[in-house]
Amino acid sequence: xxxxxxxxxxxxxxxxxxxxxxxxxxxxxxxxxxxxxxxxxxxxxxxxxxxxxxxxxxxxxxxxxxxxxxxxxxxxxxxxxxxxxxxxxxxxxxxxxxxxxxxxxxxxxxxxxxxxxxx
Numbered sequence: 540x541x542x543x544x545x546x547x548x549x550x551x552x553x554x555x556x557x558x559x560x561x562x563x564x565x566x567x568x569x570x571x572x573x574x575x576x577x578x579x580x581x582x583x584x585x586x587x588x589x590x591x592x593x594x595x596x597x598x599x600x601x602x603x604x605x606x607x608x609x610x611x612x613x614x615x616x617x618x619x620x621x622x623x624x625x626x627x628x629x630x631x632x633x634x635x636x637x638x639x640x641x642x643x644x645x646x647x648x649x650x651x652x653x654x655x656x657x658x
Contacts, residue, residue, distance in 0.1 A: 541595075541596075541597030541598060541599070542592070542595045542596075542597065542598065542599040542600065542601060543560075543599075543600050543601070544592075544601045544602075544603065545600060545601070545602050545603070546602075546605075547602060547603070547604050547605070548572070548604070548605040548607075549604075549605070550606075550617075550618035550619055550622070552604075553567065553602060553604045556600075556602055557602065563598050563599065563600055564595070564596050564598065564599040564600070565599070565600045565602060565633070565634035565635065566595060566599060566600070566602070566631065566632070566633055566634070566654070566655065567601075567602040567603075567604055567631070567632055567634050568585070568588055568601070568602070568603050568604065568629060568630070568631045568645075569604050569606050569619065569623075569625060569629060569631075569632075570585065570603070570604070570605060570606065570628055570629045571605070571606060571607075571608070571609065571612060571628050572605045572606070572607055572608050573605070585603075585629075587646050587647070587648055587651060588629075588631055588645060588651055590648065591648055591651040591652050591655060592655075594651075594655040594656050595655045596655070596656075602634075606625075606628055612628060626641060627641045628642070629641075629642065629645045630642070630645070631644075631645050631651065631654060633654060638657075639654075
């Protein structure tokens with residue numbers, strides 16, 4: 540495996556992790572927090588995205604980021620919306636670029652593969 544995975548929760552953990560791997564390709568998947576039974580409040584596309592991780596470039600970092608509970612996410616002033624311009628979850632993005640997949644797009648393996656493989 541030529542890439543690393545990190546799991547973080549919240550905006551500040553995301554920023555710290557992204558800074559730690561500055562200079563390497565960073566792909567981030569933003570999803571809703573999980574409840575006591577381990578279910579996310581947003582549709583979970585992790586399965587489709589995970590099946591395509593092998594297509595990421597060598598030296599890449601995959602950050603799986605939980606954005607918080609539904610009430611925090613719905614606040615239009617939350618840090619993910621303001622600073623990263625996220626409009627929905629799940630969102631898969633290539634950090635530092637405008638390339639991203641939002642909501643239903645994350646369920647399409649061909650789109651996920653394209654995000655991981657195109658410059």
